[in-house]
Amino acid sequence: MKIAIGCDHGGIDLKKVVLPLLEKLGHEVYDQGTNSTDSVDYPRFASAVCDMVVEKTCDRGILICGTGIGMSMAANRNNAIRAALCHDIFTARMSREHNNANILCLGARVIGPGLAEEVVKEWLATDFAEGRHLRRIEMF
Numbered sequence: 001m002k003i004a005i006g007c008d009h010g011g012i013d014l015k016k017v018v019l020p021l022l023e024k025l026g027h028e029v030y031d032q033g034t035n036s037t038d039s040v041d042y043p044r045f046a047s048a049v050c051d052m053v054v055e056k057t058c059d060r061g062i063l064i065c066g067t068g069i070g071m072s073m074a075a076n077r078n079n080a081i082r083a084a085l086c087h088d089i090f091t092a093r094m095s096r097e098h099n100n101a102n103i104l105c106l107g108a109r110v111i112g113p114g115l116a117e118e119v120v121k122e123w124l125a126t127d128f129a130e131g132r133h134l135r136r137i138e139m140f
């Protein structure tokens with residue numbers, strides 16, 4: 001899969017864990033920054049990742065900030081984006097199965113690296129169930 005990834009200064013440490021995991025799993029990763037701990041504005045990075053997904057340059061995106069909240073709010077301003085903030089394996093799976101989430105948001109100050117890796121793996125491995133769930137996501 002082609003995966004765009006972006007973070008702010010609050011998310012950079014976790015991106016350093018998630019990005020190599022994606023590569024190890026065989027995905028093609030497009031890093032949209034940031035790549036330093038200097039303070040930056042997360043909506044810029046949310047936008048860059050969303051654009052790659054909306055333009056179909058990438059299949060899915062991952063956004064990481066301190067809590068994941070700002071990234072998910074910013075990403076969901078885009079009508080073609082269904083961004084899900086997930087900090088456990090169940091919601092990661094359901095965000096794909098029921099909501100066809102095309103962006104996963106993570107909070108680096110909320111979740112540890114080990115669980116984050118499992119959440120990412122589950123999110124990438126789960127397919128959309130379609131059926132009634134397709135009708136529902138088409139309503140928003």
Ligand code: RB5
Pocket residue numbers: 008009010011042065066067068069070071
């Ligand atoms: C940055 O300090 C922090 O506000 C940001 O990473 C994120 O948590 C916003 O939602």
